Amino acid sequence: MNFWSRLRRFPFWSWLWFIIGGLYFILPLLATFEFSLSWDPEIPLKAYQRAFEDNDFWETFIYSNVLALATIIVSIILIVPTAYWIRLRLPEARRIVEFITLMPFVVPAIILVFGLIRIYSSPFNVPFTDIRLMQPLTNFKAGTNILIVAGYMVLAMPYMYRSVDTGMRTVDIRTLTEAAQSLGANWYTIITRVILPNIRSALLSGALLTFAIVVGEVTLASFLGVDAFGPYLFLLGQHRAYEPAALSFVSFLLTWLAMGLIQLFTGGQGQAAGAH
Amino acid sequence: MAYLSLNNVTKQFGDVVVVDNFKLEMEKGEFVSFLGPSGCGKTTTLRMVAGFEIPTSGTIMLDGIDITNKAPNQRNVGMIFQAYALFPNMTVAQNIGFGLRIRKQAEHEVAARVNEMLGLVNLEKHADKYPYQLSGGQQQRVSLARALAIRPDVLLLDEPLSALDAKIRVSLRAEIRAIQKRLGITAIFVTHDQEEALSISDRIVVMNVGEMEQVGTPFEIYNFPKTQFVANFVGSLNNADAEVIDPANGILAMDGVHFKTAEGDFANRRKGDKVKISIRPERFSFAAEPMKENVVDCTVENITFLGAVVRIQIKIGNTKFNMDTFNNPFLELPAIGAKEKVMCSKEAVLVL
Numbered sequence: 343m344n345f346w347s348r349l350r351r352f353p354f355w356s357w358l359w360f361i362i363g364g365l366y367f368i369l370p371l372l373a374t375f376e377f378s379l380s381w382d383p384e385i386p387l388k389a390y391q392r393a394f395e396d397n398d399f400w401e402t403f404i405y406s407n408v409l410a411l412a413t414i415i416v417s418i419i420l421i422v423p424t425a426y427w428i429r430l431r432l433p434e435a436r437r438i439v440e441f442i443t444l445m446p447f448v449v450p451a452i453i454l455v456f457g458l459i460r461i462y463s464s465p466f467n468v469p470f471t472d473i474r475l476m477q478p479l480t481n482f483k484a485g486t487n488i489l490i491v492a493g494y495m496v497l498a499m500p501y502m503y504r505s506v507d508t509g510m511r512t513v514d515i516r517t518l519t520e521a522a523q524s525l526g527a528n529w530y531t532i533i534t535r536v537i538l539p540n541i542r543s544a545l546l547s548g549a550l551l552t553f554a555i556v557v558g559e560v561t562l563a564s565f566l567g568v569d570a571f572g573p574y575l576f577l578l579g580q581h582r583a584y585e586p587a588a589l590s591f592v593s594f595l596l597t598w599l600a601m602g603l604i605q606l607f608t609g610g611q612g613q614a615a616g617a618h
Numbered sequence: 619m620a621y622l623s624l625n626n627v628t629k630q631f632g633d634v635v636v637v638d639n640f641k642l643e644m645e646k647g648e649f650v651s652f653l654g655p656s657g658c659g660k661t662t663t664l665r666m667v668a669g670f671e672i673p674t675s676g677t678i679m680l681d682g683i684d685i686t687n688k689a690p691n692q693r694n695v696g697m698i699f700q701a702y703a704l705f706p707n708m709t710v711a712q713n714i715g716f717g718l719r720i721r722k723q724a725e726h727e728v729a730a731r732v733n734e735m736l737g738l739v740n741l742e743k744h745a746d747k748y749p750y751q752l753s754g755g756q757q758q759r760v761s762l763a764r765a766l767a768i769r770p771d772v773l774l775l776d777e778p779l780s781a782l783d784a785k786i787r788v789s790l791r792a793e794i795r796a797i798q799k800r801l802g803i804t805a806i807f808v809t810h811d812q813e814e815a816l817s818i819s820d821r822i823v824v825m826n827v828g829e830m831e832q833v834g835t836p837f838e839i840y841n842f843p844k845t846q847f848v849a850n851f852v853g854s855l856n857n858a859d860a861e862v863i864d865p866a867n868g869i870l871a872m873d874g875v876h877f878k879t880a881e882g883d884f885a886n887r888r889k890g891d892k893v894k895i896s897i898r899p900e901r902f903s904f905a906a907e908p909m910k911e912n913v914v915d916c917t918v919e920n921i922t923f924l925g926a927v928v929r930i931q932i933k934i935g936n937t938k939f940n941m942d943t944f945n946n947p948f949l950e951l952p953a954i955g956a957k958e959k960v961m962c963s964k965e966a967v968l969v970l
Binding site for chain 1: 668669670689690691692693694695696697699701703704705706707716717720721764765768774
């Protein structure tokens with residue numbers, strides 16, 4: 343085969359669009375990275391050094407990570423059995439649940455946070471009496487943490503639900519459940535040993551998206567008055583030039599690392615091997 | 619007392635009666651097939667035995683215990699599915715051992731039983747493979763081993779061979795039957811394939827729109843169908859309209875051609891009554907020797923070679939019939955359009 347016939351077989355247009363697409367994503371990242379290095383030509387990593395030296399960075403970053411972890415756990419506990427039960431026993435409820443899961447796209451986070459504050463900034467009384475059951479959730483740290491995790495769960499719900507639901511669609515949930523039941527398994531065993539392992543990559547995808555949403559979220563954290571990573575980055579961006587660029591670049595790297603981990607855990611296959 | 623009995627079991631989904639007044643008694647070690655077209659209620663009946671559906675009315679008794687409302691995981695019933703239903707995240711050995719580990723058996727007992735089951739289905743070399751690394755036939759054998767590993771009281775097979783190719787289907791059904799006989803396990807096999815049901819079963823329950831049409835051995839079902847549906851569904855059948863000529867002697871006329879039937883139940887028939895007669899294609903033969911009854915003139919219309927069988931389309935009066943004859947290299951077939959004489963015994967003429 344000579345050079346010209348090889349050239350004719352080369353998918354030129356496919357590669358052209360792929361390269362343009364790639365540049366669209368990579369160029370801003372490179373620009374951010376280059377800008378983050380330009381603070382002091384003698385110490386190229388000065389922005390990174392300064393950012394990491396800041397105690398507030400570590401405190402807010404760790405706090406947001408803990409919130410993200412809590413949100414992921416609560417989401418899995420709530421969404422996996424819901425999606426499972428709807429697929430197994432209540433397929434007619436699927437449209438309603440899908441509509442509910444789309445609500446966070448329609449209702450902005452600002453509305454959600456004001457709703458939460460409006461409801462939970464009042465004490466809980468026994469209905470029609472003045473007997474107080476609990477003080478307002480916004481009045482104490484643990485209560486605020488519960489509120490913000492609940493709020494994040496709502497924000498991440500569309501992504502988590504859809505990931506889990508798609509994962510369940512790729513395996514024959516009903517037949518696997520019945521097979522496990524006929525072998526003597528109870529519901530707990532079925533979910534933990536049959537369902538969850540077979541939707542592992544879907545869970546990881548949902549968890550990653552949830553993580554990305556929570557770590558960078560500003561609105562809920564600002565209005566509920568918690569020192570999270572999102573508001574910290576926002577404030578930093580208003581007062582500093584180079585550190586925000588450095589931290590943005592680090593965030594990208596963290597996201598890519600997470601995606602790499604998903605590939606590593608799932609071996610690049612969508613679901614557990616052999617799911618059909 | 620029967621080992622497994624379904625007593626007047628009915629299942630309704632809303633207003634639709636899917637299974638109506640189903641009654642069956644099975645002995646221990648018996649292999650019974652539920653045979654019928656799609657939507658006849660055979661799988662629903664099986665699922666009620668498995669516990670995946672609860673009967674609207676009626677009871678299911680297993681070894682003297684009422685299991686009608688028991689949860690599926692408390693019935694000790696092994697089930698094999700059409701789609702294999704192997705756990706994709708587990709190896710073959712883990713799949714087979716799943717039910718035993720649920721029962722909290724000691725690990726050495728689990729290992730021994732898994733090896734025994736692997737030997738039973740000839741998959742010893744595949745213990746560490748995942749389901750996706752196996753062929754369809756191998757996956758279904760794993761499914762069989764998994765269901766048998768827990769020593770179930772009843773083995774339920776829900777169209778287990780439907781997803782396999784023809785050759786594997788035939789060999790696996792023989793394997794299933796051999797294993798079932800060897801272990802003496804009670805089994806219910808759901809299928810819409812009559813050949814499968816006829817070849818594998820001790821008894822067959824033929825079902826239609828939720829009702830039992832006939833229960834009997836494969837021989838009875840094929841040779842003595844009690845209803846038009848059973849006669850049509852099991853095997854090939856020629857149907858024709860006829861008129862009763864002589865009820866006392868079982869003489870009928872079809873397009874002016876007389877047939878004698880062995881059917882004795884003509885007490886309620888009168889001369890001139892319209893009836894349907896059915897004759898299986900293989901019951902016809904060319905009249906090579908003189909026969910007193912049912913020797914009729916026909917015209918050969920078409921000949922189709924089907925491998926082991928040659929199907930000859932003949933016209934008797936104005937009605938077309940199929941006639942089957944075994945193929946052999948020395949078979950002398952008539953020419954198309956030839957006038958011939960064919961015959962069939964009076965027992966071959968079914969009035970349903």
